[in-house]
Amino acid sequence: MFGIWFERPKYWNKVFRSHSLYIHKLVKGFQDVRICRLNFNNVRDSVRGIIHANNPNLFPLGPNFASVNDLLRTLLVEQIPAGWLMCPICHTRLAIDHGNSIHFDILPGTGRSTVEWVNSLFSIDNPPVCQECNVAFDEPIHLSKIPHIVTFDISSLSSRFIISTKIKLLKNTRNTILKIYFGNNHFVMRMFDCNGNVWFHDGQGNSGIIIKECYTIDNMNLNKCQGKLASILIYGH
Numbered sequence: 001m002f003g004i005w006f007e008r009p010k011y012w013n014k015v016f017r018s019h020s021l022y023i024h025k026l027v028k029g030f031q032d033v034r035i036c037r038l039n040f041n042n043v044r045d046s047v048r049g050i051i052h053a054n055n056p057n058l059f060p061l062g063p064n065f066a067s068v069n070d071l072l073r074t075l076l077v078e079q080i081p082a083g084w085l086m087c088p089i090c091h092t093r094l095a096i097d098h099g100n101s102i103h104f105d106i107l108p109g110t111g112r113s114t115v116e117w118v119n120s121l122f123s124i125d126n127p128p129v130c131q132e133c134n135v136a137f138d139e140p141i142h143l144s145k146i147p148h149i150v151t152f153d154i155s156s157l158s159s160r161f162i163i164s165t166k167i168k169l170l171k172n173t174r175n176t177i178l179k180i181y182f183g184n185n186h187f188v189m190r191m192f193d194c195n196g197n198v199w200f201h202d203g204q205g206n207s208g209i210i211i212k213e214c215y216t217i218d219n220m221n222l223n224k225c226q227g228k229l230a231s232i233l234i235y236g237h
């Protein structure tokens with residue numbers, strides 16, 4: 001989260017304010033990390049205590065197997081607003097309540113890539129017909145508000161699943177940041193910032209410091225890192 005926040009602190013301060021109190025506190029801690037008043041462990045522990053107090057079963061203290069996806073769902077609570085289909089001729093709108101949150105669980109056999117999966121989720125097979133014009137509504141679901149952040153649990157997929165660096169669900173893909181977590185219990189992370197830089201983090205290696213990698217996205221296998229398969233994707237913009 002620090003990597004995403006650090007790109008545009010003022011912007012993300014405002015965005016995260018509409019999420020949970022936990023992320024609000026986390027972001028306040030990031031400001032202290034930036035001026036070296038606290039380190040990451042101090043900040044993590046301060047938020048972890050509150051999360052544990054409110055959800056002791058999901059997030060026990062000490063070394064444990066708490067789910068990172070549960071953590072994301074607890075920290076980030078934005079909903080994707082209901083959308084609409086549009087008639088290609090008279091532009092009449094037909095409201096569609098797709099009911100999606102910003103957290104997606106991709107199951108095997110539901111798409112070959114993040115792009116294909118998102119497209120299938122936000123388009124309708126056999127769309128209804130506009131009564132006025134007698135033509136089918138356009139298939140893609142239009143959204144009034146684009147989410148700032150979306151997450152994907154891809155932990156049950158194989159290495160053949162194609163991870164895209166940008167997805168259509170985010171309106172302005174120019175500033176898209178992609179974070180990929182690899183592994184199951186011990187995670188390592190890669191982050192692709194909006195300037196095309198690649199960052200790597202392993203909480204147990206490099207003294208916990210995020211290091212810049214000498215790669216570009218173009219020649220990188222996004223699915224694997226240090227022998228571990230990608231399991232969680234976070235897109236922010």
Ligand SMILES: [Zn+2]
Binds near residue numbers: 087088089092133
């Ligand atoms: Zn029409």
